[in-house]
Amino acid sequence: DVKVxxxxxxxxxxxxxKVFLECxxxxxxxxxxxxxxxxxxxxxxxxxxxxxxxxxxxxxxxxYSVSREKKERFSLILESASTNQTSMYLCASSSTHGxxxxxxxFGPGTRLTVL
Amino acid sequence: RKxxxxxxxxxxxxxxxxxxxxCTYSNxxxxxxxxxxxxxxxxxxLLMSVYSSxxxxxxxxxxxxxxxxxxxxxxxxSKLSDSATYLCVVNHGSNQGGKLIFGQGTELSVKx
Numbered sequence: 736d737v738k739v740x741x742x743x744x745x746x747x748x749x750x751x752x753k754v755f756l757e758c759x760x761x762x763x764x765x766x767x768x769x770x771x772x773x774x775x776x777x778x779x780x781x782x783x784x785x786x787x788x789x790x791x792x793x794x795x796x797x798x799y800s801v802s803r804e805k806k807e808r809f810s811l812i813l814e815s816a817s818t819n820q821t822s823m824y825l826c827a828s829s830s831t832h833g834x835x836x837x838x839x840x841f842g843p844g845t846r847l848t849v850l
Numbered sequence: 851r852k853x854x855x856x857x858x859x860x861x862x863x864x865x866x867x868x869x870x871x872x873c874t875y876s877n878x879x880x881x882x883x884x885x886x887x888x889x890x891x892x893x894x895x896l897l898m899s900v901y902s903s904x905x906x907x908x909x910x911x912x913x914x915x916x917x918x919x920x921x922x923x924x925x926x927x928s929k930l931s932d933s934a935t936y937l938c939v940v941n942h943g944s945n946q947g948g949k950l951i952f953g954q955g956t957e958l959s960v961k962x
Contacts, residue, residue: 766948777954778894785948825893829948837882837941837948841893
């Protein structure tokens with residue numbers, strides 16, 4: 736079974752704090768993704784990575800950065816948290832090879848509240 | 851126009867009903883198609899892939915019409931446990947590291 740884990744289920748931070756969200760997958764997947772999900776807006780892609788040290792901007796990268804130093808780990812960084820970054824953050828991974836095609840497997844999500 | 855559009859819902863149906871969800875996509879280069887299911891406050895999980903010839907998994911049937919760029923999901927004999935949001939998903943259609951485009955989802959509520 737594919738397992739994607741995220742460092743926290745719930746997180747409360749203050750405006751201006753630097754926030755790190757960690758994601759780890761155990762299936763040797765090449766591709767990893769960070770989304771945020773808000774009511775009425777669906778899943779929106781923030782950043783993705785298709786290899787170690789590679790990163791690509793998604794649809795809403797502003798205010799975020801990412802790091803992928805190891806294949807299994809993809810970190811999302813909020814340089815200076817703001818209240819409009821209060822959201823559910825979901826990490827996903829997928830394989831470029833094999834029979835699963837583009838199927839993405841999601842972690843349980845981190846519900847971040849910025850006060 | 852959104853890249854993936856779904857019926858907004860919510861769909862409220864009695865147990866045992868048959869319900870159909872529709873979805874259209876705009877990128878004719880898309881090659882992979884999926885339905886995901888998301889329970890309240892949980893992560894999305896793959897329900898089934900959608901193949902060109904159509905495919906069935908128990909009570910669930912998915913169909914694809916490439917010419918019309920249309921995908922459907924049919925659920926027969928609805929169960930209470932089918933209550934969830936159903937997401938229509940297509941790949942981006944180019945070599946972009948497996949990027950997927952998610953519809954906003956259709957909420958299904960199955961009542962006793």
